[in-house]
Amino acid sequence: MRCAVIGGGAWGSALADLLAKGSHDTRLWAREPDVVASINARRENPRFLPGVPLHPAIAASGDMAVVLDGADLVLYVAPSHVLREVVRAGRKHVSGGAIITVAAKGIEPETLLLMTDVVASELPRNAVTAMSGPSFALEVARGQPTAVVAASKTASASAVVQQTLSSNTFRVYTTEDVTGVELGGALKNVIAVATGIAEGLELGLNSRAALITRGLAEMARLGVALGAQPATFAGLAGMGDLVLTCTGALSRNRAVGVEIGRGRTLAEALSGTESVAEGVRNTESALALAARCGVDMPIAAAVHRVLFEHRSPRDAMTDLMNRELRAERDE
Amino acid sequence: MRCAVIGGGAWGSALADLLAKGSHDTRLWAREPDVVASINARRENPRFLPGVPLHPAIAASGDMAVVLDGADLVLYVAPSHVLREVVRAGRKHVSGGAIITVAAKGIEPETLLLMTDVVASELPRNAVTAMSGPSFALEVARGQPTAVVAASKTASASAVVQQTLSSNTFRVYTTEDVTGVELGGALKNVIAVATGIAEGLELGLNSRAALITRGLAEMARLGVALGAQPATFAGLAGMGDLVLTCTGALSRNRAVGVEIGRGRTLAEALSGTESVAEGVRNTESALALAARCGVDMPIAAAVHRVLFEHRSPRDAMTDLMNRELRAERDE
Numbered sequence: 001m002r003c004a005v006i007g008g009g010a011w012g013s014a015l016a017d018l019l020a021k022g023s024h025d026t027r028l029w030a031r032e033p034d035v036v037a038s039i040n041a042r043r044e045n046p047r048f049l050p051g052v053p054l055h056p057a058i059a060a061s062g063d064m065a066v067v068l069d070g071a072d073l074v075l076y077v078a079p080s081h082v083l084r085e086v087v088r089a090g091r092k093h094v095s096g097g098a099i100i101t102v103a104a105k106g107i108e109p110e111t112l113l114l115m116t117d118v119v120a121s122e123l124p125r126n127a128v129t130a131m132s133g134p135s136f137a138l139e140v141a142r143g144q145p146t147a148v149v150a151a152s153k154t155a156s157a158s159a160v161v162q163q164t165l166s167s168n169t170f171r172v173y174t175t176e177d178v179t180g181v182e183l184g185g186a187l188k189n190v191i192a193v194a195t196g197i198a199e200g201l202e203l204g205l206n207s208r209a210a211l212i213t214r215g216l217a218e219m220a221r222l223g224v225a226l227g228a229q230p231a232t233f234a235g236l237a238g239m240g241d242l243v244l245t246c247t248g249a250l251s252r253n254r255a256v257g258v259e260i261g262r263g264r265t266l267a268e269a270l271s272g273t274e275s276v277a278e279g280v281r282n283t284e285s286a287l288a289l290a291a292r293c294g295v296d297m298p299i300a301a302a303v304h305r306v307l308f309e310h311r312s313p314r315d316a317m318t319d320l321m322n323r324e325l326r327a328e329r330d331e
Numbered sequence: 332m333r334c335a336v337i338g339g340g341a342w343g344s345a346l347a348d349l350l351a352k353g354s355h356d357t358r359l360w361a362r363e364p365d366v367v368a369s370i371n372a373r374r375e376n377p378r379f380l381p382g383v384p385l386h387p388a389i390a391a392s393g394d395m396a397v398v399l400d401g402a403d404l405v406l407y408v409a410p411s412h413v414l415r416e417v418v419r420a421g422r423k424h425v426s427g428g429a430i431i432t433v434a435a436k437g438i439e440p441e442t443l444l445l446m447t448d449v450v451a452s453e454l455p456r457n458a459v460t461a462m463s464g465p466s467f468a469l470e471v472a473r474g475q476p477t478a479v480v481a482a483s484k485t486a487s488a489s490a491v492v493q494q495t496l497s498s499n500t501f502r503v504y505t506t507e508d509v510t511g512v513e514l515g516g517a518l519k520n521v522i523a524v525a526t527g528i529a530e531g532l533e534l535g536l537n538s539r540a541a542l543i544t545r546g547l548a549e550m551a552r553l554g555v556a557l558g559a560q561p562a563t564f565a566g567l568a569g570m571g572d573l574v575l576t577c578t579g580a581l582s583r584n585r586a587v588g589v590e591i592g593r594g595r596t597l598a599e600a601l602s603g604t605e606s607v608a609e610g611v612r613n614t615e616s617a618l619a620l621a622a623r624c625g626v627d628m629p630i631a632a633a634v635h636r637v638l639f640e641h642r643s644p645r646d647a648m649t650d651l652m653n654r655e656l657r658a659e660r661d662e
Contacts, residue, residue, distance in 0.1 A: 134540035144535035145652050171652070204475035209465035209575035213567055220565075234551075236544055239570065244540035247578035321476050321502070 007077035008035040010048045010137035020055035029067040036060040052141045064090035080106025087122040096125040105185030107285035114182040127157035132185040133236040134244035147171040151181035180232030188242040189253045189279030191215030195246040196254035200261015225293035253279035338408035339366040341468035344376040351386035360398040367391040383472045395421035411437025418453040427456040436516035438616035445513040458488035463516040464567040465575035478502040482512035511563030519573040520610030522546030526577040527585035531592015549628045556624035584610035
C-alpha cells in the first residue's frame with residue numbers, strides 16, 4: 001500500500017518507520033528541510049527523535065505533491081493548530097479514494113471542531129479515521145509493545161488502518177466512537193497540565209492519582225454530553241492515554257504545568273521549546289465546548305484560571321481539592 | 332473521641348498521627364516492642380516510617396487491652412493475612428458500640444471473604460467500615476493532600492469515620508459500596524505485580540498504561556459480578572488507587588514483579604523484606620472468586636502462571652498482549 005505521512009515530528013517519524021517496516025511504500029512530508037535531509041541521508045530525525053534509526057525505505061520530502069500523489073492511506077500527524085492549514089496545502093493531491101488517518105489531538109479554537117471534522121471539512125469525499133491511545137513515539141520506534149485505537153464512522157476505513165499499521169508489537173483496535181477517541185486525546189493534555197502544576201507545587205503522588213481520577217470523570221462527562229460512549233473513556237484512548245501522559249516521561253504539557261507550579265509565568269514556561277503544549281492551547285476550547293453543553297469541568301477551569309487569569313497555582317489547586325474531591329459520593 | 336489503631340506499620344502510624352493531630356485520644360497497638368518503644372520515646376517509627384515525626388500524644392502499646400478498652404473508633408491496619416488473628420486476639424476488649432474501620436486490603440484465602448466480612452464474623456455486633464483510596468502513608472504523614480473513601484452499609488458509621496479522620500489535607504468521602512471499595516484495594520495489588528513484571532522485562536510505559544487500563548476493566552468485571560457498582564472502580568478506591576500503586580514510588584507488589592520480570596524466582600523476590608506483597612498472596616484468591624462468578628481475569632491469570640506455574644514472564648506477557656488487548660473492541 002502506498003502511504004503518506006504528513007508531519008515529520010517524533011510521532012510522524014515513528015509511524016512512517018512502522019509503515020516502512022511493514023513493507024509499505026512510505027513517504028514522509030516534513031516542514032523542516034533539515035529533517036527531510038537527515039531522514040533521507042542518515043535515516044534519523046535528530047531534531048525530534050534523536051538516536052533512533054529509521055527504516056531506510058522511508059522517502060522524505062518537503063513537497064506535498066511528491067508525498068501525496070497516489071497515496072492510498074494518508075496519515076496527518078501535524079500539531080492540531082496547523083492541521084487545517086497543512087491539509088489545505090496538499091488537498092488537491094489527495095485522491096478521493098484515499099483513507100485518511102488523523103493523529104493530531106485537539107479542538108480547533110474558532111470552530112470547536114475535533115480534528116477529524118477539520119479534515120472532513122477540507123476533504124469531504126474521503127473516509128476519515130482518528131488514531132489515539134497510550135503511545136510514546138520513542139517506544140513505538142524501539143518496537144516496545146503498544147496498543148492504540150482507530151476510530152471511524154466508516155468501519156471499512158478503520159479496518160484498513162488496523163491492517164496496515166498493526167505489527168507484532170503495535171496493535172490497532174477499532175471502534176466507531178470517533179468523538180470519544182478524539183476527546184480523550186484532546187482533553188488528556190489539559191489534565192496533564194493540571195497534574196504538572198500539582199507536581200510543581202510538590203503536592204505528592206496521592207493528589208496526582210486523585211487528579212487523574214477526577215480528570216477522567218470530567219472528560220467522560222463532556223464526552224457523554226457530546227454523544228461519546230462512556231466505555232471509550234475507560235479504554236486505551238481515554239484512561240490509557242491519560243495515565244501515560246500524566247505519569248510517564250515528562251510530556252510537554254506536564255512540563256509546562258510543572259514550571260508554572262514552581263512559580264514561572266506561562267510565557268516563561270513556553271519559551272525555548274520546539275514542541276507544542278497542546279494542553280495549553282486546548283484548555284480554552286475544552287471549556288467553550290463544556291459551556292455549550294452545560295457540563296462542569298472544574299479541573300480544566302482551574303487550569304484556565306492559572307494559565308490565563310492570574311490565579312496563583314497554589315490557590316487554584318487548593319480550591320480544586322476542596323471542591324472537586326467532594327464529588328466522589330455524588331456519582 | 333477515643334481511637335484505637337491496631338497495627339504499627341507505615342499506614343497505622345500515619346493514621347494514628349492524623350487522629351492525634353485532630354485532638355483525638357489516640358492509642359496505637361504494635362506487635363513489635365521496638366516500634367512501641369520508639370514511638371513512645373522518640374515519636375518516630377524508624378522501622379516502618381523512618382524520618383517522619385509523629386504526634387507526641389500517640390500512646391503506643393503492645394497490650395491490646397490498654398489500646399482497645401473504651402475505644403469509640405477502632406482502626407484495623409494489619410496485613411490481610413493476619414487480620415482475623417489480630418481481631419480475635421483483642422475482640423473481648425472491643426465494646427459493642429465501637430465503630431470499626433478496616434484499612435487492610437485483601438481476600439481471605441480459605442473463605443474468600445473480604446476484610447470487612449472477616450472482621451464482621453469476629454465482631455458481629457459492631458458497625459464496620461472499609462477505608463481505601465490512593466494514599467501513600469509517607470505523604471499522609473507529611474500532610475500532602477490525600478483523598479480516600481470510607482465505605483459502609485451503615486451510613487452513620489462511615490459518617491463518623493469521615494468526621495473523625497478528615498482534615499485540611501486528608502479528605503474522606505463516603506459510599507455504601509463496600510464490595511467495590513474493598514475489591515479495588517485487594518485487586519490493584521495483583522495488577523501492580525503484573526505491571527512490575529512488565530517493568531522488569533523493560534516493556535515500556537505504553538504497555539504499562541495498556542495493562543493498567545485493561546487491569547481496571549477486569550477488576551470492574553469481577554466487582555460487578557459480586558454486586559459492586561461500576562462507578563466505584565472509576566473512583567478513588569478503584570482507578571485512583573490502581574494508578575498510584577502502578578505508577579507511584581515502587582510499591583512492594585510492583586517491586587516483586589520487577590524482580591520476577593528480571594528473571595528471579597518468587598522465593599528470591601520475596602526474600603529479605605519486612606513488608607508484605609499482598610498482591611502475591613491475593614492472586615490465587617482473586618482467581619478463585621473470579622472462577623466462582625464465571626468472570627475472566629486474564630491479567631490475574633497471567634500473574635498466577637508466572638508466580639506459581641513456572642511460566643516465563645516474557646511468554647506470559649506476550650500471551651497477554653496478544654490476547655487481552657484485543658478486548659478493547661468487544662466492550
